[in-house]
Amino acid sequence: MPAGRPSALLTLFLVVAVVAAAVWYFGFERPILESIKQGEDLRGGIRVVLEGVDTPHAPVTEENIAKAVEIIRFRVDRLGVGETRVQRLGENRILVSLPGIADPDQALAVIGRTALLEFLDDANLQRKLDGLPYDAIVTGADLKEARPAIERGRFVVLLAFNPEGTGKFADATARLLGQPIHIVMDGEVVQSPVVRDHITGGNAEITGYESLEAAKHVAIVLNSGALPVELRVVQTMAVSATLGQDSLERSKVAAIMGVALVAGYMLLYYRGAGLVANFSLTIYLFLLLGLLAGLGAVLTLPGIAGIILSVGMAVDANVIVFERIREELKLGKTVRSAIDAGFSRALRAILDANVTTLIAAVVLYRFGSDRIRGFAVTVSLGILASMFTAVVITRYLLRLLVRADLARNTRLFFGV
Amino acid sequence: MLLGWQYDIVGRRKTWFAISAALVALAILTLAVRGLNLGIDFTGGTELNLEFERPVTPAEVRGVLTAYGLEASVIQVDRAHGEKVLIRTPPLEEATRASLFASLRQEVTPFRSAGVDMIHPLIGAELLREALLALAIAAAGMIVYIGLRFEFRFGLTGVLAIIHDVVVTLGAFSLLGLTISAAFVAAVLTIVGYSINATIVVYDRIRENLKDRRREGYAGVVNRSINETLMRAINTSLTTLLALVAIYLFGGKTIQEFALALIIGITCGTYSSVFIAGPLWCTWKEQAERARQERKAAPAGARSR
Numbered sequence: 001m002p003a004g005r006p007s008a009l010l011t012l013f014l015v016v017a018v019v020a021a022a023v024w025y026f027g028f029e030r031p032i033l034e035s036i037k038q039g040e041d042l043r044g045g046i047r048v049v050l051e052g053v054d055t056p057h058a059p060v061t062e063e064n065i066a067k068a069v070e071i072i073r074f075r076v077d078r079l080g081v082g083e084t085r086v087q088r089l090g091e092n093r094i095l096v097s098l099p100g101i102a103d104p105d106q107a108l109a110v111i112g113r114t115a116l117l118e119f120l121d122d123a124n125l126q127r128k129l130d131g132l133p134y135d136a137i138v139t140g141a142d143l144k145e146a147r148p149a150i151e152r153g154r155f156v157v158l159l160a161f162n163p164e165g166t167g168k169f170a171d172a173t174a175r176l177l178g179q180p181i182h183i184v185m186d187g188e189v190v191q192s193p194v195v196r197d198h199i200t201g202g203n204a205e206i207t208g209y210e211s212l213e214a215a216k217h218v219a220i221v222l223n224s225g226a227l228p229v230e231l232r233v234v235q236t237m238a239v240s241a242t243l244g245q246d247s248l249e250r251s252k253v254a255a256i257m258g259v260a261l262v263a264g265y266m267l268l269y270y271r272g273a274g275l276v277a278n279f280s281l282t283i284y285l286f287l288l289l290g291l292l293a294g295l296g297a298v299l300t301l302p303g304i305a306g307i308i309l310s311v312g313m314a315v316d317a318n319v320i321v322f323e324r325i326r327e328e329l330k331l332g333k334t335v336r337s338a339i340d341a342g343f344s345r346a347l348r349a350i351l352d353a354n355v356t357t358l359i360a361a362v363v364l365y366r367f368g369s370d371r372i373r374g375f376a377v378t379v380s381l382g383i384l385a386s387m388f389t390a391v392v393i394t395r396y397l398l399r400l401l402v403r404a405d406l407a408r409n410t411r412l413f414f415g416v
Numbered sequence: 417m418l419l420g421w422q423y424d425i426v427g428r429r430k431t432w433f434a435i436s437a438a439l440v441a442l443a444i445l446t447l448a449v450r451g452l453n454l455g456i457d458f459t460g461g462t463e464l465n466l467e468f469e470r471p472v473t474p475a476e477v478r479g480v481l482t483a484y485g486l487e488a489s490v491i492q493v494d495r496a497h498g499e500k501v502l503i504r505t506p507p508l509e510e511a512t513r514a515s516l517f518a519s520l521r522q523e524v525t526p527f528r529s530a531g532v533d534m535i536h537p538l539i540g541a542e543l544l545r546e547a548l549l550a551l552a553i554a555a556a557g558m559i560v561y562i563g564l565r566f567e568f569r570f571g572l573t574g575v576l577a578i579i580h581d582v583v584v585t586l587g588a589f590s591l592l593g594l595t596i597s598a599a600f601v602a603a604v605l606t607i608v609g610y611s612i613n614a615t616i617v618v619y620d621r622i623r624e625n626l627k628d629r630r631r632e633g634y635a636g637v638v639n640r641s642i643n644e645t646l647m648r649a650i651n652t653s654l655t656t657l658l659a660l661v662a663i664y665l666f667g668g669k670t671i672q673e674f675a676l677a678l679i680i681g682i683t684c685g686t687y688s689s690v691f692i693a694g695p696l697w698c699t700w701k702e703q704a705e706r707a708r709q710e711r712k713a714a715p716a717g718a719r720s721r
Contacts, residue, residue, distance in 0.1 A: 356616055368550060
């Protein structure tokens with residue numbers, strides 16, 4: 001019996017026990033898959049990409065797009081669907097993501113609506129309500145900003161107009177002194193403050209709120225009517241929860257079948273070593289899912305395809321190593337030295353092959369569109385995880401088996 | 417067994433080159449004649465996935481679309497489930513879409529909308545540009561890396577083998593009339609990565625064998641290297657293909673076309689890594705060597721080594 005066999009057996013037992021416990025915990029008890037965020041295509045929901053359009057009045061600028069993101073975030077938050085995401089894409093695009101919405105039809109209508117803010121006098125309000133042509137004093141486009149504040153112990157909303165709005169508002173306040181100005185949002189009167197002063201500086205103050213909250217609410221409404229740039233919808237993806245669920249279920253079945261077939265093949269062809277490979281592939285899968293969960297990646301359909309593919313790459317690394325070991329064994333080397341020689345010779349091939357593929361994946365991430373990125377992320381992480389498991393874990397396990405004197409029968413162990 | 421008999425792959429390289437040339441020519445021909453069925457990801461458009469309350473006919477749906485000037489739209493009724501319908505139209509404004517939905521509900525029958533995709537033509541053109549750019553940059557990056565780690569010729573012949581795989585896959589999709597979607601771009605990039613992966617394993621062995629088996633000649637070394645890595649090529653592609661066939665059979669519609677592209681591309685990539693990449697490098701190297709010898713011999717005249 002080789003020296004150190006009992007300790008090797010004990011280590012082996014511990015390794016298997018730890019991995020089995022981890023698989024049980026992260027696979028069933030607290031499934032790691034559930035802590036990975038799912039994209040709209042898997043859980044249903046809506047993604048809309050808006051793009052700023054340059055107009056003479058409202059040019060597309062860094063600041064305007066950033067402001068538009070804030071305003072849209074206000075609007076989307078008010079939908080109360082939770083886990084929403086509003087973010088900038090590139091220079092002039094905005095991504096709005098509302099996962100988990102049951103009825104895409106309805107939610108699309110909510111997002112698609114562009115709020116119209118108008119300030120009207122009595123006569124024009126009447127004309128608008130009657131469906132007749134009317135003139136607005138100012139619109140959302142003239143309003144620079146509305147914000148809640150406390151002035152002299154009162155809750156107010158401070159309005160700031162742009163130069164054009166300032167002129168129009170000055171004329172109107174001169175004309176309508178003592179009369180109300182109706183603030184109308186999407187045909188609904190929000191408030192009708194009475195003009196107390198002739199306001200020429202472009203800064204107005206609306207009073208009469210019971211709390212700061214009330215003032216804040218009105219300010220948000222006013223702001224959301226004042227999108228600083230014109231936006232057009234350039235991409236919409238709406239998936240119902242049932243279709244998403246269907247995709248997820250089918251992908252899961254496909255993935256399980258795929259992994260089972262691969263594992264079966266490895267076992268048949270490489271026997272004992274195949275078992276070791278399957279063991280390290282299991283570690284690899286959990287490592288990859290852990291990385292995805294830890295990095296907060298969003299799992300999409302292309303992302304799942306990437307995972308399945310990177311399983312193929314991980315298998316490949318093991319196959320390259322085992323073929324090398326078999327060659328060394330046929331040359332008459334002992335199991336121990338065949339394993340060492342096999343790994344050291346296979347390492348270069350694995351490294352070069354994986355780095356070249358990684359180059360392609362990174363390029364894909366850098367230049368690919370948003371949806372393809374999900375694929376690039378899982379493939380890149382998958383390659384890194386597979387190199388680690390094939391080179392470090394498989395080697396460690398094989399050496400451990402040799403020390404435990406369990407790999408003496410090479411026919412049983414490597415199929416040679 | 418291993419060190420004895422070998423398949424004579426390099427010896428029959430003219431046959432493999434001819435097969436590949438024919439495949440590429442066929443692919444280019446079908447691409448020229450039939451073109452590619454570009455999905456809305458590239459052309460821009462709106463795709464509506466509807467589930468009606470009862471099975472419907474394309475004619476009923478088309479009747480409603482005609483009122484909106486959309487009679488040229490693609491209408492696909494699911495063969496097994498006649499109530500599931502896919503409609504592909506030019507890009508629709510949100511208001512138009514809502515009104516179209518109302519008309520369909522009123523004039524055909526109520527339905528549930530399972531999915532709505534709208535892609536502005538602008539984005540589609542962008543995707544195509546980005547995909548081509550990504551391919552070009554990835555190819556350049558791989559040539560440089562392989563050039564650094566191996567030799568420039570390996571990089572170029574490796575990339576040639578990849579272009580072969582991509583062209584054949586595109587040709588197959590054109591021939592089968594399958595839709596080219598954004599996922600297809602991901603599939604092509606995957607094929608590129610996978611194929612170069614397989615090719616590098618062969619090249620790595622050539623690099624290694626060149627060190628201590630120089631006297632076998634380039635053809636001998638390449639043939640030995642291909643044979644020595646053959647089991648790896650077979651086992652890896654078989655396992656990957658097994659997984660892909662599972663995805664193809666059990667996966668949803670989107671992922672199915674992705675799997676099919678990969679099945680074609682990876683089969684092709686395995687073929688080219690075994691039969692094309694090595695022999696191609698060998699042919700080039702032999703020619704370069706011959707040219708070098710001639711250059712050496714010419715000015716030196718009678719002087720010999």
